[in-house]
Amino acid sequence: MRKVCVAGVGMTKFGVSEKSCIELFAEAALEAVNASNIKVTDIQSVHFGNVFGDFEEGQAVMGSFAAREIGCPPSTPALRYEGACATASVAIRDAFIAVASGLYDVVLAGGTERCMAMGTPLATRTFAMCTEGKYESYTGITFPGVFAMMTHLYAKKYNIPLAKLKERMAMVAVKNHYHGTMNPLAQFQKEITAASVLKGFMVCDPLQLLDCCPFTDGAAAIVIASEEKAKKMVEKPVYILGAGQGSGAPLFRQKDITVHEARIAASKKAYEMAGVGPKDIDVAEVHDCFTIAEIALMENLGFYDFGTASEAVERGESKIGGKLPLNPSGGLKAKGHPIGATGAAQAYEIVKQLRGECGARQVEGAKIGMTDTLGGDATTVVDIIYGI
Amino acid sequence: MSSSVTYKLTHKMFYEGLKEGKLLGLKCNSCNTYTCPPKINCAQCNSLDMDIVELNGKAEIKTFTVVRVCPEGFEGELPYVVALAELEEGPWVCGRVVGVDPDKVTMDIIGKKATVGGKIPPKLSYAPGEPMAITLKIS
Numbered sequence: 255m256r257k258v259c260v261a262g263v264g265m266t267k268f269g270v271s272e273k274s275c276i277e278l279f280a281e282a283a284l285e286a287v288n289a290s291n292i293k294v295t296d297i298q299s300v301h302f303g304n305v306f307g308d309f310e311e312g313q314a315v316m317g318s319f320a321a322r323e324i325g326c327p328p329s330t331p332a333l334r335y336e337g338a339c340a341t342a343s344v345a346i347r348d349a350f351i352a353v354a355s356g357l358y359d360v361v362l363a364g365g366t367e368r369c370m371a372m373g374t375p376l377a378t379r380t381f382a383m384c385t386e387g388k389y390e391s392y393t394g395i396t397f398p399g400v401f402a403m404m405t406h407l408y409a410k411k412y413n414i415p416l417a418k419l420k421e422r423m424a425m426v427a428v429k430n431h432y433h434g435t436m437n438p439l440a441q442f443q444k445e446i447t448a449a450s451v452l453k454g455f456m457v458c459d460p461l462q463l464l465d466c467c468p469f470t471d472g473a474a475a476i477v478i479a480s481e482e483k484a485k486k487m488v489e490k491p492v493y494i495l496g497a498g499q500g501s502g503a504p505l506f507r508q509k510d511i512t513v514h515e516a517r518i519a520a521s522k523k524a525y526e527m528a529g530v531g532p533k534d535i536d537v538a539e540v541h542d543c544f545t546i547a548e549i550a551l552m553e554n555l556g557f558y559d560f561g562t563a564s565e566a567v568e569r570g571e572s573k574i575g576g577k578l579p580l581n582p583s584g585g586l587k588a589k590g591h592p593i594g595a596t597g598a599a600q601a602y603e604i605v606k607q608l609r610g611e612c613g614a615r616q617v618e619g620a621k622i623g624m625t626d627t628l629g630g631d632a633t634t635v636v637d638i639i640y641g642i
Numbered sequence: 643m644s645s646s647v648t649y650k651l652t653h654k655m656f657y658e659g660l661k662e663g664k665l666l667g668l669k670c671n672s673c674n675t676y677t678c679p680p681k682i683n684c685a686q687c688n689s690l691d692m693d694i695v696e697l698n699g700k701a702e703i704k705t706f707t708v709v710r711v712c713p714e715g716f717e718g719e720l721p722y723v724v725a726l727a728e729l730e731e732g733p734w735v736c737g738r739v740v741g742v743d744p745d746k747v748t749m750d751i752i753g754k755k756a757t758v759g760g761k762i763p764p765k766l767s768y769a770p771g772e773p774m775a776i777t778l779k780i781s
């Protein structure tokens with residue numbers, strides 16, 4: 255395997271958009287191409303992430319249409335990836351493998367989503383499709399419901415009073431919204447208070463509205479190249495040091511859902527490939543789809559011992575300026591969660607952080623960064639480690 | 643000799659069992675563990691050497707939620723309780739909790755004994771076949 259880097263990155267404003275999935279992707283993709291100082295015809299393969307375009311716009315085979323939309327020639331293959339909310343990270347990992355193997359020198363990876371186009375009833379139906387369909391969906395379980403069950407199990411297992419745990423979960427939301435105020439591309443750029451989180455309407459007990467990330471439209475893309483090419487393209491190539499992906503069983507077979515088998519396997523692979531450990535990570539963009547999710551992943555990625563992460567949140571260790579800043583972009587919670595694009599937006603942030611280009615939300619001196627993206631009920635998990 | 647592989651217990655057979663009040667599973671002849679709901683091979687050791695068995699349907703609630711915002715199709719059932727429960731034979735199942743008032747359920751439900759059954763859920767869009775949901779009746 256040869257060394258692989260990220261050259262340019264691109265991302266649309268996250269929020270509500272009237273642009274199509276392909277239009278959103280094209281804007282992010284060409285920003286990444288321009289930032290790489292290459293022509294779009296230099297792209298040898300397009301790794302395109304999208305989850306629900308079929309339902310959002312009645313449009314399939316978007317990968318190839320997107321490749322031609324941005325000006326790739328007929329000889330450029332395009333691949334569509336789907337790994338629920340981890341989709342774009344699956345695309346990035348595969349693009350990394352394609353370059354590492356020597357098959358291609360310059361490829362484009364990213365994703366796009368227009369969740370808002372579906373309307374709430376269809377959106378809830380399609381999101382529920384990411385839960386196991388034969389033995390779980392028919393109970394009427396939802397994603398907030400799964401993470402709500404995780405919350406109750408977490409409180410019980412570690413003997414933390416639910417009210418105390420919920421206060422600490424609210425701090426995760428407050429922290430990510432605070433980070434989001436410094437990100438001009440974030441869906442929400444307004445601070446919230448713990449009191450407002452704890453006053454929100456109950457979605458699935460004990461998760462309230464502001465424990466949950468929003469529905470979002472948006473796209474993000476990155477150009478991935480061999481070290482040799484990337485050095486000629488940009489001043490500060492960011493290395494992909496390691497990447498891992500895991501597959502989780504249905505919830506009932508995972509049993510204790512505070513422990514994420516696919517995430518542990520994916521991050522172990524990424525750490526091994528990169529030759530680093532959890533203690534070496536300076537900044538991470540992580541999958542805070544729900545407030546409890548950020549607490550659980552802090553443990554499953556090895557940043558904290560099991561049962562102790564909510565105390566670290568209380569101590570402020572995951573804020574910018576803390577021991578290990580998580581989601582300086584605002585995370586899924588404030589930046590937004592266009593599911594097919596999220597992993598690429600995480601990569602966008604980490605690349606900019608490692609280059610020192612993040613302005614007010616810059617994590618000072620960050621040299622090694624990580625993205626963690628979870629799809630479904632921890633069914634597809636991708637962890638990628640970047641370095642400068 | 644044929645090398646073809648066939649499901650011992652399909653989801654449809656599992657649903658039929660629930661309809662008749664039976665919780666069907668698979669017992670592995672290699673490692674003696676139970677796989678339920680079913681899968682093509684043993685959930686523990688991947689062996690195909692399994693027999694269909696009826697489990698006793700006794701379970702313990704491990705965690706739960708009260709769903710107040712539902713997927714399209716379940717509007718008529720709100721609010722409702724969903725739980726993960728551990729069967730006496732070892733596997734866990736995800737089920738709809740019945741026989742409780744959703745607005746009165748607290749974490750005290752964790753550890754309560756339940757009996758596994760089945761109910762016919764709403765028919766969902768994009769989902770072929772007759773649907774069936776596991777239920778957990780608190781005893």
Ligand SMILES: [Zn+2]
Binds near residue numbers: 674
């Ligand atoms: Zn076995």
